[in-house]
Each structure stands twice: as C-alpha cells, then as structure tokens.
Amino acid sequence: MANSINDSYQDFPILDQKVNGERLAYLDNAATAQKPQQVIDSLVHFYEHDNANVHRGVHTLAERATEQYEAARTKVQHFINAKNHNEIIFTKGCTDGLNLVAATYGEQNIHEGDEIVITIMEHHSNLIPWQQLAIKKHATLKYIELTPEGTLDMEDAKRKITDRTKIVSVAHASNVLGTVNPLKELAKIAHEHGAVIVGDGAQSVPHMPVDVQDLDVDFYAFSGHKMMSPTGIGVLYGKADLLRAMPPYQYGGEMINTVHRDETTFADIPFKFEAGTQNIAGAIALGTAVDYLEEIGMENVEKKEQEIVDYVLPKLEALPYITVYGPQDPAQHTGVIAFNMDNLHPHDVATALDAEGVAVRAGHHCAQPLMEALGVSATTRASFYFYNSKKDADQLINAIKATKEFFNGGTI
Template identity: 50%
Template sequence: MSQQNLESLDVEAIREEFPILEREFDGQQVVYLDNAATTQTPDPVVDAMSDYYRESNANVHRGIHHLSQEASIAYEEAHDRVAEFIGADGREEIVFTKNTTESENLIAYSWGLNELGPGDEIVLTEMEHHASLVTWQQIAKRTGANVEYIRVDETGRLDMDHARDLIGDDTALVSAVHVSNTLGTVNPVGELTALAHEHGALSFIDGAQAVPNRPVDVSEIDADFYAFSGHKMAGPTGIGVLYGKQSLLEELEPYLYGGGMIRKVTFEDSTWGELPWKFEPGTPPIAEAVGLHAAIDWLEDLGMERVQAHEEELAAYAYDQLAAEGDVEIYGPEGGADRGGLVSFNLDGVHAHDLTSILNDHTVAVRAGDHCTQPLHDKLGVPASTRASFYVYNTREEIDKLIDALDDARALFA
C-alpha cells in the first residue's frame, strides 16, 4: 500500500482522548507500549458505554418496553456496524463472543468435533497463538485428526512452498494468524485461504492483531471464518467477533445452549433461532457491543489507512533503533509493509522478564514472556522475549525512552 499521500495522524490530539496516558508513577509519565495485549480506550468509547448504562440499560430481545427496544436496536446495530467495517454481507455473519479465543473455540466445537475424523488434517502455522494452536491440538486428539504446521523461515515469514506441500486433499482446515503477535509478520492470508479452497478445505483466520491496525476485508480474503477482539482496537474488554460465511453458520450446531438462542422448546426437543442469535445464548455483552460500535466509529474517523501507516512507521523506527544497539536480537521481518506494529527482541545477557522490570522502573510498559507462542519461542531457541507494541497514540519519543532505558539494564547485568 502506498502511503506517500496519506496525511499523518494528529497524535497530540489523539492522546488528549486518553486520560490514562497522563498518569505518572514516581514522577514519570507512563509510556504504554503493550498494545498487542490490550489497547487503551478513548473517551468517546467510554462515554458511549456510560450513556448506555445511564439511559438505555435493559436486556435485549426479551421485552416490548421502551428501554428493551432501545437496547435491542443498539445491540443489533453494533452487529451491522461490525459487518460494514470488515466487509461482511450482513449481521447474520457476525457473532459476538467474549474474545478471539472463544471465537476459535466456537468453531472448534461446533464444526471440528462434528466434522473431523481420523485421516483429516488441520494445517496451522508455527507462529500460531495458543488460542489457535492449543484449541485445534485438543480437537485433533478427540477426533483422531492430525495437525501439521507451516514452517517459519529464518526471516520470520511463512515458508509458502512448505504451505503448498502441506495443504492437500486430506486437509480439512487451514487456520492461520493474520499478523503474528510475536514476530509482527503480516501473513498472506488470502493466498492461504485460496490454497485451502483448492483442496476443499475451510479457512479460519485469527485477526486479533490485524483488524485493529489495518483495513481488513473478509470478502476479499475469502476466509470462511475470521475472528478478532474489541479490547485490541480501542474498544472494551469482554467482547470478541466471529465472522463466518452465512451458508456455513447456518449448517453449524450451536456451541452453547440456553435462553435467547432458541426458536421453540418442548420437553422433548428444541430448535434454534436465526443467525447470529443462535450462537449468542443468555444475556449478551450489550454495553460492550455499544462500546465496540463506538470504537469502530472512532477508528474510521481516523482512517484505517492512516492507522496502518502510523503503526508501520513506528515499527520500522523501533526496529532500526534496536538494531543499531548492536547487542539486541530482534525477531521477525524488518520494519515495513510485511510487519505489523510491534517488535519482539532480547538484550544480550538480560532475561526478558528482568528487562521488562527495569523498563517499568522508567514507566515504560512492555510485555515479556512467550506471548502465548511457546512452540515458536522454542523454535527461536529462547525462553522468552520482550515485546514493544504500538498504537495510534504512540510516538517516536516514547520509543527513544525505551532505547535509553536499555543502558540501565546493561549496567545492572554487566
């Protein structure tokens, strides 16, 4: 994507909508670089949820009184807004869950347990988040299916020749992360989906690190299922999204049962309601849906192309600054169009947890550990890494503060 003509984000104005970024610890203003875990939430999203609780709080699809009608409309319109945002055909293809992990489990239980068997193959990537890897690993154990992994090459990219070798007529599902939460790699998910479809397989794309940071069109990708979370895109915690092609969702049995997802119940049997409600039993995340709607509005006002450009610029800057240190090992591709807005690294002689603690002394908030990608870290030959991840309110100056703090770590562990 060409970004030469994109107007830069007004980061100073954006930061004014995030009071938490003004917090200080021991007289130092916080530098929040843990956005791949959870982004901060702007005032318009908080206000939208607060207004809902103050003015329209009621259960949905259960009452004919005014408040229930208002809540129901707001909840349904949130589905419509998400569908529009990611290029789905309508609300019937948008199921609200708690998070990306639950979305993955919904398909694993509703489709995987019923459709997979001995001889079937599930193809994942070596950079999968545990939400995908563990889920399909366990489903394979229950069904007798096999799990295969597309290799990650020495640059942190997928080996697509290996992918073409793995994906064959025995493949039932290809599940891949759109953007790696450890390497930052932007994967060719459209190509992976096309390979799956050539062999009659389905595709599931984990978009938790993609939808918040770049334009995503599920119809262009042609994914059968696509998932992401609200709390990584300036929205609230407690709400995730599962996109599924309507024809597929109509065929699936529900994963959870109860009120709100039924059409008719007798003492002998039950039938299910229409999409997407048959996958949303019980009282749903109504306020969270209102917040997600507001977050999408807020992001689109910024412009997703500009969001992507800002993230890529910060990632490239962070990569270059860390690489210039000489004693830092960086994982994944160099900054650019095939890297999302994060950089994972290790400082020679300093464990990632120790480095993160030292950075915290400088009020720089980053993440240390395996980032729910233990097998990938085993492949990299390290027990953990430090991850700095960026969002629309971050600046080069904040990255500089991280770089400056490395000297304290070197001095302490010299």
C-alpha cells in the same frame, strides 16, 4: 475527538499519568489497547440511561438497548466488509470465537485421518483448540514452518495443505514476530483442496484495513479489547451458509425458536450462537470504537504505526546487545516487536523498563511452540498503536540503554 491522529493520545485519559515518576509510554498494545474517552462515555451512558436486556422486552429501555446492540453488529459488518449483518456473531473475545468454530464446525467435519493445518507462530488460542480436536478425532495436526527471515514459509504451506486437509487456521498477523501472513493466498490454497480457512484477526483488525470478502476467509475471529473496546467482547465472522449448517455452541435463552418437552428448534443466525444475556454494553462500546477508528481511517492507523516502526526498528537493531525476532525489514513488520537483551531475562528487562515508565510485555506470549522454534524461552515485546509517538519510541530506546548500563555496572 483530537484534531488529528498525531495528537489522538489526548483522547486517552489513562495515558496522561506518570509511572515510577516517569511519563507513561504504554507499549503493551498487543495485549490490550487503551480506551478513548468516547468509548468510556458510551459504556457509562448505556448503564446510566439504557440498561436493559435485548430482544426480550417491549418497554422503551429494552427497545433502545436492542437498537444500539444491533446497530453495533451492523457497524462491525461494515468495518470488516462482511456480506450480511447476520454473519457477525458477538463472542467473549477472539479465543471464544476460535473455540466456537472448533467445537461446532470442527466437531462436525473432522474425522479420523483428516488433517488440520496451522502455523508454528500461532497464539495458543489458535493452537490448543485444534490440537485437542485432532487428539479427540484421531486426526493429524500439521504446522507450517518459518523462513529464516521470520516470515511464513509458503512453499512449506503448499506441501502441508493437501486433499486430506479439512481446516486451515492462521493468524493474520503474529503477536510475536510482527509478521503479516498472506491470508488471501492461503485461503486460495485451502479452497483448492476443499478445506475451509479460519483467520485469527486479533492482531490485524485493530491495525490495518480488513476485508473478509476480499480475503475469502470462511471464518474470522477477533477481540474488541485490542481495538479499544472493553474486555469481554469479541466477534466471530462466518460465511452464512457455513454458520447455518453448524450446531449451536451453547444452549439456553435467546438462541431458540421453540422448545417442547422432547425437542427444541433453534433460532437463525446469528442468534443461534448467542445464548443467554450477552455483553450488551461491551458490544455497544465496540460499536463506538469502530466509529472512532473509522473517523481516523484504518489506512491512517496503518500508516502511523508504520512510521513508528520505520523509526524505532533500525534503532533497536543497531544496539549490539539486542536480538530482534521477526522480519528485519520495517516494511514487513507490524507494530509488534519482540526482542531479547544479551544475558538478561526478559522479565528483568521488563521490570527495568517499567522503572523508566515504559510498559512492555515479557514471557512466551502464549506462543510456546514458536519460542521453541526460535530457540528461546521468552522474549520482551514492545507493541505500538496509533496513539503512540516517536517520543514513546525514544523513551523505549533510552530505557533499554539505561537498563544495559545498570546491569553492566555503569558501562555499555
């Protein structure tokens, strides 16, 4: 492992390359994070030495695979400070976890006339499941709006969350605005009205310390690939009493206790929600990613990203042809920065930046209602992680200036 967080990029082999003849500045971390050699090695090691199904066999490989799989569950439990390891369910990703809650707890508890409250800044993964559930159940879906500064309007939240509200589901951090939402305060409001709260942790768990017991969330979902593990693995945390009362999400092997011709009894949590062969290698590699992040320290991850935002956000805001969305104060901003360049489509900007070796994302970022609220169809998004540096930030700024000069025919 690298000697310090400032040279951690050395652990990421993919970053040591040139793109279009330029050094790679990978700034698409909100979409997916790169993988350190340690995570890659753990994936390869499993397939080379321990590949077997879990919980089913008594032979040596099966026992080793099971031990590592369940060890990863315990690592995740401690990483987010869940009360018990059985409150950790392995999923395909954050989207899968949110759909699981909507299809089980939501199906059980939402009835005609009930309310579901989300925010206008939600990723489609935390919007469409609730939208479709509300349509199916003849319930009302309500949106908490934004302040002019791009933060969540908490006065509006207090108006929207009522005694008819049964579920509140909120992104802990926005994948567009870089806003961190006051999830603990929202949980308190929700519980005062008898509602449960669901947290979308896709943009928070990889970037800051998260304590689900302190937040007092009822459910909390996140993806592994955004925190350096392979794709196809994620986590749903749920309070044990709620999980036990919910029906299974899928049916098949592994999630049963007994099966007879006319009836089935289901396993206890978490296995009730892990039907079939899971992404065993992905879960083990997720455990390795947790080890890596804990060795660095999540406080240090958050501090490093804040230093980069403190450095780059004022530089972006100083460019007269750039509009930045979300909080203008770097202290209120994660490493996700969405912006537009005057008279240029975000896809053209992203293509031009790629020519300079800078990888960013352009589009609606699976947040079309937010784009409508902002009055745009799309944005360009640069998103930083702890392995990025001020050198990457400078490369972004210089590439933006070069793009402006190119499209202006040589003048800025």
